[in-house]
Amino acid sequence: MNENNASKKTLSLALLILGAVLLVAALWMDISKTYLVINMGSAKLALRGLFLVLGALLCLAGLYYIPTVLHHRAIINFLFLFPLLFTFAVTVIIPMFVGIFYSFTDWNGVSYTRMVGFENYGAMFKDPAFIWSLLLTVLFVIVNMVLVNLVAFLLALLCTTKLKGVGFFRAAYFLPNLIGGIVLGYIWQFIFSNVLTTILNSPHSALASTKTAFMAIIVVYVWQYAGYIMLIYINGLATVPKDVLEAAQIDGADAMKTLFQIKIPMIAATFTICTFLTLTSAFKQFDVNLALTNGVGTVRGFMGQRLSNGTQMIALNIYNTAFARDQFGYAQAKAILFFIILACVSLIQVRISNKREVEM
Amino acid sequence: MKMKTSRMVVLMAVAILLAAYILFPFALVVLNSFKTQSAIVSNPISAAGASFKQFVSNASSVINNKNFVFWHAFGSSALVTIISLVLLAVFGGMAAWVICRNKTKWSVVIYMVFISSMIIPFQVVMLPLIATFREVGKFVGLGMNGTLPGLIFAYCGFGGAMTVFILTGFIKGIPYELEEAAAIDGCSPEGTFFRIIFPLLKPTIVTVTILNGMWIWNDYLLPSILLGQNNPNKTLPVAVQAFVGSFVKSWDMILTAALLAMIPMIVIFLIAQKHIMDGMVQGAIK
Secondary structure (H helix, E strand, O other), X not given: OHHHHHHHHHHHHHHHHHHHHHHHHHHHHHHHOOOOEEEEOOEEEEHHHHHHHHHHHHHHHHHHHOOOOOOHHHXXXXXXXXXXXXXXXXXXHHHHHHHHHHOOEOOOOOOOOOEOOOHHHHHHOOOHHHHHHHHHHHHHHHHHHHHHHHHHHHHHHHHOOOOOOXXXXXXXXXXXXXXXXXXXXXXXXHHHHHHHHHHHOOOOOHHHOHHHHHHHHHHHHHHHHHHHHHHHHHHHHOOOOHHHHHHHHHOOOOHHHHHHHHHHHHOHHHHHHHHHHHHHHHHOOOHHHHHHOOOOEOEEEEOOEEEOEOXXXXXXXXXXXXXXXXXXXXXXXXXXXXXXXXXXHHHHHHHHHHHHHHHO | OOOOHHHHHHHHXXXXXXXXXXXXXXXXXXXXXXXXXXXXXXXXXXXXXXXXXXXXHHXXXXXXXXXXXXXXXXXXXXXXXXXXXXXXXXXXXXXXXXXXXXXXXXXXXXXXXXXXXXXXXXXXXXXXXXXXXXXXXXXXXXXXXXXXXXXXXXXXXXXXXXXXXXXXXXXXXXXXHHHHHHHHOOOOHHHHHHXXXXXXXXXXXXXXXXXXXXXXXXXXXXXXXXXXXXXXXOOHHHHHHHHHHOOOOOHHHHHHHHHHHHHHHHHHHHHOHHHHHHHHHHHHHO
């Protein structure tokens, strides 16, 4: 045991020292701007990056081999948490705070020249195109929350009857949810602009006018999302105890009464989950919006301006502000406002639903 | 619960009509992939002019298109999805176990940060993410923007919160006595996790993998901004977008591309249908 410990100690020390040397070397290269590059055919490998990654890995390995009984658990805890926390910090936490800072600058995606205070936030509310996107998104969210839940619940009721081939119908209704919004958007673009015009024998595509194009997005979204929400309702309906339903039947309740007075109140929690899911996902809708209409649509006279982004939802508006118009700081400020709205709305929704559930 | 036959017939008819409505876009895609552009435009709902030869010709021009490079995009998507899923399962399990089994101030804080980050919409971190990746990449000397490892790294970061959330819920239900017994038998903490806890997590890992897999495979926004439309290693959704952009209204090409992009997901769904539908529900109600 002792010998084992001694060899472990040497191994651990060697790994730690080697790792530290590599890290310091990488750091030195960074400061002194020495860029050693290995040419491997067409690919170039920067030695500094290799040193840094290898050094970090060796340090972690050395840490693992430290011969201690007392602190071993703590070391393992650290090593186990490290990978996920590190990626999480670099992709979510740091960008989040950097983003809040950038929203107060005239950032162009690469650098900024000055702090602008609340200028970006002020400009938003004088920007008719943005206000339109915001209002459109709110309308979209409300309509979808109602429609998706209604359709999904009816589908769930249909799929919990003793119909033959229920399994097939469930899978069929769920199928659109498997496919990404980009592909679906283009398929439906084809349907609206070619198939429906042929069937209805009309020269105008539904996507040509702003109003019908907006309805088209809703149709596609309900079509895509209802099957998923249906599955959650089916799961909820399955939790209603059989004996309660039997008791209701014996007491002479008809199907309607059973539905409204027993089933719906008993799956209140499921309604909460489904409203939350439809609410947040409709708010963030991007892919279908991009592929189906790309936000195009004419609006005559909104806040005294003629708009060309009639079907542009907020997520697409933020995207275009940054990548089409290069106003990264402004787009970031819009994104922060979007986050605040989304957080408030979902908190309120959860509050209201929780209260309801208790009352029921 | 006996139902009248007439009502059953009506219900059946409704169910079939709904299924027809929901499936007809897919049918149209398949039908029109077998036709030429002029046949599609003249009548998109008739089977006139559809031939298998035409499908082969459509498919080969889609696959060989330099904006689409189907097999390459398919490979990139598969690689990114599989590696991200494996890393998320292992790292997520490890982190969730530590968070769950250590009742310290820190583990609670980390857990709360993970949970509250789930409400952050991607748009908020989208722009600074590119800047952060550029700076980190510059400092480390490894390209993070425009590379597949960078994309996998980002998926581990974004998928981490939900993975930990679902797995922690499950680990809480595993009796602690199991771990104590292992410790008494001389098992190290890391051994306890990999030999005892991780195998027990299997059903939940399946759920998490399905949820993350559907998201990563279909995700457009993250790869499109990290890799860019012209990247040779772009993933399938980005390739579809880049391809369609270069073929305005060439429906024969667009629909064939859509069909090719849909096939892998539908095949997987047909194989693991029950697992996928259960996984989606379990993920939502947790």
